[in-house]
Amino acid sequence: MIMHSTAVKSRDKYWIHTIIYFLLTFGFRYVPFDGISSFGMSILGVFIGLLYGWTFIGFIWPSMMSIFALGLCGFFKTPQDAFASAFSNHLVIFMLLVLVFTAFCEKSGINRKMSCWFLSRKCLVGRPWTFTLMVLIGSFVVSFLVDGNAVVFLVWNLLYSIFEETGYKKGERYPAFLCAGVAITAVLSFGCKPWCNVCILAIGALESSSRGALTLDYLTFMAVTIPLCLLFVVAYFLVMKYVFRPDVSKLMNLSDEYLESMRRELKLNSKEKIAAVALVVFMALMLIPNLMLGDAGALGMLGRFNFLSAVAVVLIALCVMRLEGRPVLDFDHCARDGIHWNVFWITAAAIPVSAAVSSDAAGITAWLASVMSSSLEGTSVVAFLILFSLIINVATQFTHNVSLVLIAVPIGYQVSQMLGLNPVALTVLVIIAAACAYATPAASTCAAIMFSNVEWIGVRNAFKAGSFAVLAGLVFLFVFGFPVIGMVYGFGM
Template identity: 25%
Template sequence: MIGLAIMAIFWFMAPIEPITPVGMKVVGAFLGMVYLWSAVGSLWPSLLGLTLIALSGYGGQGAVGFKAVFLNAFGADTVLLTLFAMVLFGAMDEAGCTKYIARWLLTRKIINGRPYAFMGVVWFTCYVISTLVSPITGLILMWPITLRIMDTLKIERGDKIWPFFFVGMFAVMTLGQPFFPFMGAQLIVVSAYGSMTGVPADLTPVPYVSYMALNFIMTMLLMVTYIIILKFILRPDVNKLKGVDADQLAREQPLPPMVWPQKTMMIMIPLYLIMLLVPSFLDKSNPVVNLLATLGPLGVTIVWIIFFCIIRYQGKEVLNFKEVSYKQFNWGIFFMIAAAVYGANALSNDATGVKDFLLNALNPILGGQSEMGFVAIMFTVALILTNFANNAAMAVVLMPVVLAFCDQMGLNPMPVAMGVTMMVFVAMLTPAASPHAGMMHGRTDIYKTGEILRLGFPICLVTLVYYIFIGYPLAKMLF
């Protein structure tokens, strides 16, 4: 009812200069969607928001304008990429590839008798799984494994190392979630940025290598910092972890030998990335490079799906599109991407007057700030909002503000925008922060709310400081 009320109020309210009458309806639809995404769900609020934007006349008058909104929203390559990427990478999870990745990493002999090496390997494993599939998959896979290890080592719930280990594990997962800019909720933000800045359809919204490098460097830096603080400052008792034995873990986590379809899917990951990145480095006069540039992320993803659908193992398709999509496809994310990207583009359009309104309203707060002051405020706001609402939605809401004030201050908006993108995934302090945060808070057998807040708040604060003083300068170099 609150979400519907937000939409209705803006629909009938007199325009607030310089927002236009159409702009008021678009703002109401978008803010209503943002609220409902956090409080209710993603699917029907997205459809309702797009319906109201279509009825506002933003896409044109009458039935033609109404259809244009939905055709443009769902016909965007971002939405199609989301559909096919979820199936392609979901097939990896269905084939059990993530289990083999986890077992391989957790059975490295470097962990023998080295508690902090063991924790680092576990957390890095969580990071890898989170980037390839999702933090939810990472938790579902890693909770049973790590709990079994703790039980074997006789580490009890009351031992001091317990909360440090499990909260740290979750933190690394949530930091790693936005690693790939062409899949998951982060695609919503990256695509919204590209749409608002007018990036041509044949170009990627952000340089993929720079984006992934920023996430990887900052996550690893934060993980190492956490380990250093544990080892040299907090110094919890880790003697029981010295009993970790890679060979024993290998025996306790038996998996059958990998078959060739699983090996092919594992090889696909680096080949997929190479196919996406090659056009950025090599001359497009080369026919192969030109073909890859023409295909883009959407085409490359479809080609791999075709390949895995064609090849067969034991008389069955390696990738059964229907079965994989039934288990792995997230309709909420799909509809949310369509609505969020289209709605964000509408907000930034001059026809709505929203950009000018934001400049006038926020200029007293942000207008007189230095570059670092502006960055600090935006990153802090992103961190606070994301712990109470939908991650991607909060970033999309902040994107017009970032772009407007970067333009006013003469700053390159990409480093600020990508910093905000990373910050909105530092979501762990409340159950509403993200679906996987809700899972974490719900596992009272592993986490106590007090422990999550006691450790999570400093982790979030250190992450904020790192991104302001290290991440942002690094992003300026990378972008």
């Protein structure tokens, strides 16, 4: 009877949320508002409805419906044009292919070998805080190279074995805050790799807002954001050591014999070696065009590569290569198990909706930017950047970081035009803020994974770890991040 009652309540909530979604998506245009036209309100309704659907219903059918709605409200001539625009975008195609590539890396076993390498160094024996820092940095590096969501579960499983070996139990403070730190560092890795969904959507929003005039140079972007995100990892480590101060004495029981057993498993087999080379080639093909000076011959060909070309070439090569008479990459298998359709549909819907929201015809971001710039009129550049970063950082804790970049980047572009700031620098700030999405379960997928681990972490510890990590990260951003971003990009136009 109780189960039946719960099912009925769940069903009723679903249909209530569904009705609200359709009212927002198709009824918002009838809300009178002087600052935005009826057409702009229609676009705003699609955007708000999409965010509501993602939050309370799911990702797939609200994404489909929102693309369809763009064709009905007049932004596209027909719904067919809306879907054609969504699926012809190179960023959507790239996301589809990179999901297959990361699935291949996971299935090859290279992810586990990389994680084990960081956790099995001889220098960790008898040094609890060195071990802690190595776990956090190792999680960050492996998450940067592959899929951070999968890495969280992988590293957690390795740590559970170490906790059992050293005598830690579920619910103790050290394993709780270390497991939380693994999820936090995985989120931070998304803030510095231009091929993740947050960066892809931010780049797409910047290109749409500037009508293709502006984009992010991958090499410069990573040169700035990788050190900053690593500083945020160090910031959490310092919080863990000096604020949380968990008991690390049991880690003295971690023997070199146990780590040696992990090191014996580090030898790569043929498929893992190929996967490792594929990772290196993929990143090289992405970064080499930024270093190319010639425009003829092989140099000219390499200079025309971008992230879509890089992942396509790597996947083609893996499909062509044979290992024991079979393709190295079983595309069907990796596509079946590796394509996270939620991520794919988020990207497919977010790009055309973001373009609609930031369009001149809608006038939404122009109005928001006008309100923001008038509210902050007379404020110094530094004060504005601090307020802007705080607003974005707080906002991303209560709405998925993917949703945040859809509206924050276009607003940042409009504000930069009014105040004479560099929109590329503001976009980098938005991406960094979106990478600090771990104070609540609504902030990001990795944050939701962290909060769901009630056995080893617990909701209270998850809130504590995420909140202190955000505060420490903001301090490091203001002290170190602003000078670095200002030096490389320049905040002024």
